[in-house]
Amino acid sequence: MAQDVLNALTLGSLYLLFALGMSLAWGTIGILNFAHGSIFVFAAFTAHLLVQEVPLPLPAMLAVGVLVGAVLSLLVQVLAFEPIQRRATDHRKAEMQILVGGIGIAIIPLAVAQYLTRSVPFGYSGSTFRVTTWDWGFVRVGNVQLVTLVAAFGLAAVIGWWLRAARPGLALRAIGVDAEVASMMGVDRRRLALLTMAVAGGLAGLAGVLLTYYLGSIAPETGDAFLLKAFAAIILGGVGSIAGVVLGAMVLAGIETLVLVTTSGTWAPAIAFGVIFLMLLVRPNGLLGRQEVRRT
């Protein structure tokens, strides 16, 4: 039982690291990045390529993941999403174009990774970091699990605090409420958008490297599954709410672990879809999302 709870928390932390940046970008600068899953896999894959040449310790691997994720995310923002937002005539059209552009871009790094690995799962056998587990009597804890838990909850707390207390965080939230009024108040939308996308990509890269250590190896196709689960977590908690993403990721991971433990597991993929659908029907703003104010 305690083991299942710990495993659910670890899985939830990985979902959280992945979904945190996505939710932030969607809730503030209005960008729903479908290339997020691809960035996540490609960051983990770059770390794999590097570790085959040079034996690296865990912190260096994490840094590589964060860096590659952030750079890729920035590239997507500058090359695709900025031109779309600049050109689109209205908000709804821009949203859809961003979605489709993201889907298109997502194919590219995934195809490169699939080509180089021949779709065989890759791992970090060359790393100097050794995955171990400690037996505490009632539960077995892995060192990767501890790092994941600390990273996920720590980073969520830092980002939540920054959004609430720091001035740039306030500015970013202002963009989420009304982008035009925010820029009239002197908020540099472009710089904050780039920052948000870099943070989102970095978090995705971090999640990718940690997931690869946790599972031993991952296939390039893992990104798509994570993308849909992240949606479920975000919608469950409420778009743009940091506490909501934490709650959503943990609840989703909890239900999935419960179903995996108690049934044969063939229904597990349906949980994310069911959660998305039901939440959108019952409470589209999520458990902790703010009510949308309409004045038209």
Place this chain on the structure above:
Amino acid sequence: MNAWYFSHLVLIQSTFISFLLALSIQVPLRAGVFSFAGVGSYAIGAYTAAILTIRAQLAPVLAIGAGMLIAAAAGYLLALLVARLSGLYLGMATISFALFLGVLATNGGELTGGATGLYGAISTLTTTHVVVVTVVVVLLLAGSERGAYGRRVDAVREDPHLAVSLGIDVTRVRRRVFVVSGALGAAAGGMNSLLRTTVSPETVGFHLVVTALTMIIVGGALSWAGAAIGAVIFTWLPSVLQVVGDWQLVVYGVIVAAAAVWVPNGLLGLAQDGWHRLRTRRRRIPAGGAAAPVTTVAADPEQELAALGGPAAEARP
């Protein structure tokens, strides 16, 4: 010609089926409804047709027709359920509906054949039937894009609030669009499983959503012709791209991304734009005199339409 036809028969068939699937997403999109329910209907149609053909040996017309009826009814119910959603939220809800059906098929036990799917759905359906169905569908859709009804749908897409104030029943248009999309998707799915004689849960995944969407975006979302262009391009692209070998998918991704960023109205929008420019230039040349510019501006019906928010409005730079 004949040898070429037979060696490319599978590609020709899948062009028409992809075209119908793309239409099942294009029809809602034209009314401003961002719904992927057509992909779910594809699954409903594929499984219904296969089950009825294998178990009851029904004629293909009845097997596919039954799938279309079920999917249309499911579309209507779905429209009632998701009535208050719009935009990305509606897209996500319908994507999860479609993918949920895939998981349902995996867990369907004997009825759906589980993870391996169903085999041996042999019927008398031929390519000619598929072509006839497609032509009928295109004629009906082309009719709905013209005249008063076409303008009404355009109004619902461009400004639903304005459409309501003009006396258009927006809710009814949206529901109708869900029903039509369900029937189209089921027709595509049913014909596909009868032509291939098999169906498995893998046929309805996230990749099918991506394929259908990319066809419409690259071709153009505002008319059936855009879906046709997209279906032809993306069905035949893999055989053309054999030159680049293993980098096929990379080229594919670059094309989709570039189309989404630079050609938001698709190739059809690009063509309409070019045609419009060509025509206005030709009209100006014979007029010649000083009064010409005034008359051309006033007599350009497309510009008037654009001012009213017609289909060509966004195609303008």
